[in-house]
Amino acid sequence: MKNKNLLMLMFLMLIAVVVDAQTKKNIVKENYTVLGSSTLEATESIVLKPTTWIKYGSNFTAKIVEESNLFPYSKPQFSNQxxxxxxxxxxxxxxxxxxxxxxxxxxxxxxxxxxxxxxxxxxxxxxxxxxxxxxxxxxxxxxxxxxxxxxxxxxxxxxxxxxxxxxxxxxxxxxxxxxNTANPYSQKQFEASPLNRVLQQAAPGNVWALGSNHEIKFDYNTNTVTEVALFEVSLDGNYIPTLSKKGNYSASQLYKNIVKDENWTTGNKHTTQEFKNKQGQVVLKRTFDNQPHDTFYIYDDYGNLTYVLPPLANGQANSISTTALKNLCYQYRYDYRNRLIEKQMPGKEREYIVYDLLDRPVLTQDAIQKSKNEWLFTKYDVFGRVAYTGIFGSSLNRAVQQTQFNAKKGISNKNYETRISANPYYTNVNYPTSGLEILSINYYDNYDDFTTVKTITYDSNTKTSTTRTKGLATGSKVKVLTTDKWITSISYYDDKARPVYIKSVNDYLNTVDVVESTLDFVGKVEKSKTIHKKIGKPYIVTVDIFKYDHTGRLLTQQKRINNQASETIASNMYDKLGALKSKKVGGGLQDIIYKYNIRGWLTDINDVANTNKLFNFHIGYTEGANPLFNGNINQTKWRTNNIDDSSLKTYSYTYDALNRITSGIDNTADKRYSLTGITYDKNGNITTLLRKGHTNNGIPSFTFGTMDNLVYTYDTNSNRLKKVLDNGNDNEGFKDGVNQTTEFTYDLNGNLISDANKGVTSVLYNYLNMPTKITVIGANAGVLDYVYSADGTKLQKIKTVGTNVTTTDYAGNYVYENNILKQFNQPEGYVEPKGSGWQYVYRLTDIWGNTRITFADDDNNGSVNSSEIRREQNYYPFGLEHKGYNNSMYGAKNNLKTYQKQEFTEDLGLNTHEWRYRISDPAIGRFWQIDPLAEDYMYNSTYAFAENKLGMGVELEGLEIVSWDFLIASGTTHSQSNPNGAIAHATGYVSGVKSSVEGTVNAIMNPAQTLGGIGNLLVAGALGGNTGMMLQADAALGTNSLGTAEALGEAISQGATDVISGNGLERGAVVGNVVTAALGAKGTNIALKGASAVLKTTPLATRSVTAANGVKVSGFTKHGLNQKMNRGVKSSSVLDAVKNPLKTGGVKVDRVGRPSQRFTGAKAEVAVNPQTGKVVSTNPTSTKKAARLKRQQEQ
Structure with missing residues (x-):
């Protein structure tokens, strides 16, 4: 009878049905007994060992089920409401x-x-x-x-x-x-007045409940007579401003808004005071850490932001010295049309902008370019799209250059270029016409000029692409700097203007890359095929298959390389509300369990009590002796299954009242990995730091003590580091190589050009402020040369030590060393060659994205243990790596991504992290270059790492800190495998605005252009980046979500809107970064602005935003989106309108029964369909209307 049952079982296993997507993949049963009724379900196989016994008469079923969650549909029921x-x-x-x-x-x-x-x-x-x-x-x-x-x-x-x-x-x-939350809601306490202003905002959770004293508190007042200094700007006949101090504002002349965060107890710590004038302009932002930290915003008579005085510049009683103004402050000059024509950032010499008659930026120049008689230029086509960009050699100054453009009047003077049949396939009739070096070219509408690209094919099974490409970006060319080589890209679209085939040819690295994608009806990537070919090397073909549940949540990603068997990269499971609760990586090599608190903050990656899993990590916020309530991490615990040391390790963190880290103390008896004594000046420049750790190189064994006892010295009234004195040990950590008055020097753009302690005698930079040559003398003598494409993509690093030369090629996702493939990335780690096949290597990361464990199933037995840990890495705050335990490492040292997924460079003793846009030194916690987004953070040092707020988020590619709130709101904290999620868009955008950033520039200059085209240009040629991620990011551009085309395309268009028609503050935050980029080789800095905006707008796209009246706003209708783009309304203005409306209208229904509700904000009027959550209409709010509504609120 037993055999009879097994025969029946074999029959049943052939039956495929459809059930829950979270069903197990494979089931193996040993000693399995069925006495009554039992059902087994799996997606691939069910194996019953010979010891199985199924009692006669029992009801047993085994099912092979599909994992696509095909729940049968039934029409919903509706209540009588x-x-x-x-x-x-x-x-x-x-x-x-x-x-x-x-x-x-x-x-x-x-x-x-x-x-x-x-x-x-x-x-x-x-x-x-x-x-x-x-x-x-x-x-x-x-x-x-x-x-x-x-x-x-x-x-x-x-x-x-x-x-x-x-x-x-x-x-x-x-x-x-x-x-056990008793208050599953956020709660507002309103003041007892018709203004309905919020006095307290409480978050969900018992410890944040109203009355817990851990709410965000608000107060509203006006200034007192001694509270705010009054600065004035006078303009001469040439509109050149002069700053002067005129005492203080009279009492009650400014609105004063006060916010106290959830850590506030008494006094002014954890308090922000914001003072606004009667035009609604911010005059002063004041924060406190024992003493006030003031940032003043000063406007000219036309309302243009002209000076910004950061906290460190405000220690002088009656005036700001010339030195402080130059080294610490932001300065802006405008012409008679209120266009920003000059600006000067702290520690950086003056920059210049020239406009054409359409008020488009066409020339820019920084101080180094001025010394070389060079300008960056941009030329447009007849539709205002960027045609090509490059370098223009000219000694003429800004005023004369402007005159050249002002003279181009009348019909006969074309301010655009047209397509022709000869290379570079554009005319050259608009000024300038001589002395040009073209760096990037954009093509639109057709494929007439891509014969050479189209002839490079590989087994292409591309679906029929649309011939309706008018308005779409079809291709691009990007020059490899200092060479005559180009990276050429071409894109084909489906009938929804979504890219389905992208090809890139890199003449410098001799590579060809192709990405073919299969998209579903709404734009999700179902299949991605990537083809990589380097001349003289075999093809590498990868195919990724993505499966989703019924609402679009990613369930699995499988990857196949050439003819090797597929690998399940990740398999996700979600809780009832859709939060990621577990992820299996490597086909189940590790099952990672995630837990969150009531606010959605990640608290656990596995269980630190578990001694079997390779990595376990706990994050504390409100626990222990030093609870924090504003999102700062107060404690982390971790345990690894490393064979050398699997003990529980702990870091406890403290912060000052400005959320800057002051200590990280470990749990060893001698606190051997502690970082303490961190102090700052008012701008956030580190002044002291004490680090304990190993004090020798581990031979014959590690000894521990005070590794670093650092004292920082800065140039007078400056953010520039001048000297670091180490009163600790010089063998490890920061190595105090010299004791000189000046140990660090900088160029005219504020870039570090020498570091005497490391023996760095020279650092040369390109016009994108990226290092091209680093020369080191002494014990680590040698030279590092870098090669970039014109958009800033790193293509090659050449290390020369004596006669030994090591060349590393970065061919997008593929890394070669001395022309031998070293690795290429996959979402959960990387892949390296192994014999004639491939080895998947996986990374386990913490909440910051730091690589903590690298492992691989090297014996291919389907499981891993501690002996297969390739490397364990743990870090001090700011990224210096621990040494002295779990130091064993095997296999090729291929893990290029370490601290926050950045490449660590040990070459020539530099020991730095190479971020996308800057280089950081983890030993001293600073960047080498000025922040490209410094104007978004004017209160902060331009060299600070993540604003020193290491407990509140992660550093975005050397640009800015990204908070936990964003990562949680976008559902991206630990879902790297989602090709359509916000992190895919942001990561793909930031890492992939590479060979085709000209598309980004085009998006800026023509925000009304077809969104599919804008999105494609973010991808076209981005095979110089992470090809799969870029494709996935772009594929989602076919939707109307704020997190996709809207967040990418509009975020960039915001840059141009701010430049051309924004107020002074907006111009100050964009021009120079945005414009310089727009004019110079496809707009790297525009990409920076866009990356920043993407992260700031994505939460609205991915999880929706709750409007002030409770309506969930999740995106735009097509009409609403087109209106927003055409009318120049920014996403930030839309967000402000729905969350902080000056007026909320009632729900109105049009003739066909469509409801809408209007939210009037300070800068936008937004009509939302309260049922769908979609923005159906947008308009800019008139200044008079906004002022009137503000007055009504404040009465």
Missing amino acids: NYIYTQTFQIATKTGNISYTKDVIEQITYFDGLGRPMQQIGIGQSPEAEDIVTHIDYDRIGRQDKDYLPYVPTVGANGLYKTDALTATKGFYKTPKYD
């Missing part, structure tokens, strides 16, 4: 008839008799296809004082109004998983 029901189809359909829940995403919002939303239901949107319900209620006078978290009811997916939603919400969160 006012409601708006929305279906967003995920497949093409003419009839609307659907079979499975994956084919449509449904939502219903119920309204009360006053037209207010009272319940929102995502029908069947949980991973188990249950409803996700958000309860909405109002206080007794109609204000929404509580924003409830969503919950999943037990009644399934039916769309019915849940009468017990309030009770059910509280019950859902009153569990250990959610910290």
Whole structure:
């Protein structure tokens, strides 16, 4: 009878059915017994060992199921309430008839008799296809004082109004998983006045509840007579400004808004005071850390931001010295048309901008370019799109150059270039026409000039592409600097203007790259095929397959390389609300479990009590003797399964009142890895630092003590580091190579050009402020040469030590050393050659993205243990690596990505991290170059690392800190494998605005251009970057989400809008970074602005933003998006309008029954469909209207 049952089992295993996507992949049963009823389900195989016994008469079923979550669809039911029901189809359909829940995403919002939303239901949107319900209620006078978290009811997916939603919400969160939370909502306390201003904002969670004293507190006042210094700007006949101090503002002349964060107790610490004038301009931002830290914003008579005085510049009683003004302050000059024509950043010489008659920036020049008689130029086509950019040799000054453009009047003077049939396939009729070196070229509308690219093919099975390419970016050419070589890219689109085939030819590295993509109806990547060919080397063909659940959450990513068997890179599981709860990497080599607190902050990566998993990590916020409530991490614990030392290790962190790290203390008896005594000046420049650690090289064994006891000296009134004195040990950590008055020097752009302690005698930079040659003398003598493409992509590093030369090629995703492939990246690590095949190597990372464990299944037995850990890495704050334990390492040293996923350079004793846009020195916690986004953080040192706020987020590619709130809101903290998620967009954007940043420039100069074209240019030629990630980022551009085309395209267009028509502050934050880039080789700095904006707008795209009245705003309709782009309304203005409206209108319904509600903000009027959460219309708010509404609020 036993055999009979097994035969029946074999038959049943042939039956494929469809169930939950989180079903196990493979099941192996030994000593398995069935006495009654039992069912086994797996997606690939079920194996019962011979010891299995199934009792006769038992009901046993084994099923091989699909993992695509094909839940059968049933029409939702509706309660007898006012409601708006929305279906967003995920497949093409003419009839609307659907079979499975994956084919449509449904939502219903119920309204009360006053037209207010009272319940929102995502029908069947949980991973188990249950409803996700958000309860909405109002206080007794109609204000929404509580924003409830969503919950999943037990009644399934039916769309019915849940009468017990309030009770059910509280019950859902009153569990250990959610910290037994009694207040599953954020709550506002309003002042007792018709203004309804918020006095306190409490977050969900018991420790943040209203009355806990851990709320964010607000106060509203006006200035006193001694509170704010009054600065004035006078302009001469040539509009040259002069700054003077005129005492103080009279009492009650400024609005004073006060914010106290969740760590505030008493006094002014953790307090921000913001003073605004009657035009709504910020005059002063004041923060406190024992003493005030003041940043003044000073405007001319026309309202243009003319000076910004950071905190370190404000220690002088009656005036700002010339030295302080030059070295610490931001200065801007405008012409008679209020266009920014000159600017000077702290520690950097003056920069110049020239405009054409259409107010487009066409020439820019920094101080180093001025010394070489060079300008960066941009030329446009007839539609205002960037045609080509480059370097223009001319000794004429800015005023004379402007005169040249002002003279180009009349019909006969064309201010654009047209396509021709000869290389470079554009005319050269608009000034300048001589002395040009072209660095980048953009092509649009057709493929007429890409014969050479199209002839390079490889087994192309590309789907038929559209011939309707008018308005689309079809290709680009980017020059390799200091050579005559080019990187040429071409893109083909489907009928929705989404790129489906991208090819890039790199003549310098002799590589060809192709990406072919298969997209579903809504733009998700289902399949990505990448082909890489280096001349003289075999083809590398990778195919990635992505599977999603019924709402678009990534379930699995599989990768196949050439003919090798597929590898499951990652397999994700989600909790009821859709948060990532586990991820299996390497086909289950490691199962990573994630836990979060009630605010969504990551608390655990596995369990530190577990001694079996390779890496376990805990993050504390409010626990222990020093609880913190504003998001700063106060403690981390970790345990690895390393064979040398698997003990529990701890770091406890402290911060000052400005959230700058002051210490990280470990749990060893002698505190041997502690970092303490960190102090700062008012700008955030480190002044002292004490680091304990190893004091020798480990031979014969490690000894520990005071590794570094650093004292920093800066140039007078400057952010520039002049000298570091180490009163500790000079063998490790910071190595105090000399004791000189001046040990660090800089060029005219503020770039470090020598470091006497490291023996660095010279650093040369290109016009993008990226190092091209580093010369070192002494014990580590040698030379490093770098080669870049014109958009700043690093292509090659050449190390020369004596007669030994090592050349590293960065061919996009592929790294070669001395022409031998070393590795290429995959989302959870990298791949390295192994014999005739490939070895997948995986990284386990912490919350910062630091690589902590690198491992591989080298014996191919389907599991890993401590003996297969290739390397363990742990870090001090700022990125210096621990030594003295778990130092064993085997295999090729291929892990290029270490601290926060950046490449660590040990060459020539530099010991630096090479970020995308700057170089940082972890021993002293600073960057070598000025921050390209410095104007977004004027209160901070231009060289500071992540604003020194290491407990609040991660550094974005050497640009700025990205907070945990963004990572959580975008659902990207640990979901690198999602090719359509926000992190894919941001990562792909930041790392991939490479061979085609001209597309970004085009997006800036022509924000109304077809979004598909804008998006494609972010990808075209980006095979000089992470090809898979770039394709995935771009593929999502076919949607109308703020996180995709909107966040990328509009974020960039914002740069141009700010430059051309924005106010002074906006211009100050863009021009020079944005414009210099726009004019110079495809706009690297524009990419920086865009990257910043992407991260700032993505949360609205990925998880929605709750408007002031509780409406969830998640994106744009096509009409609303086009309006926004054409009318120059920024995403930041849209966000401000819905979250902080000056006026909220009632819900109105048009003739065809479409509801909308208008939010009037300071800079935008936004109409939102409260049922769908989509912005349907946008307009800029008139200055008079905004001022009137502000006055009404403040009365």
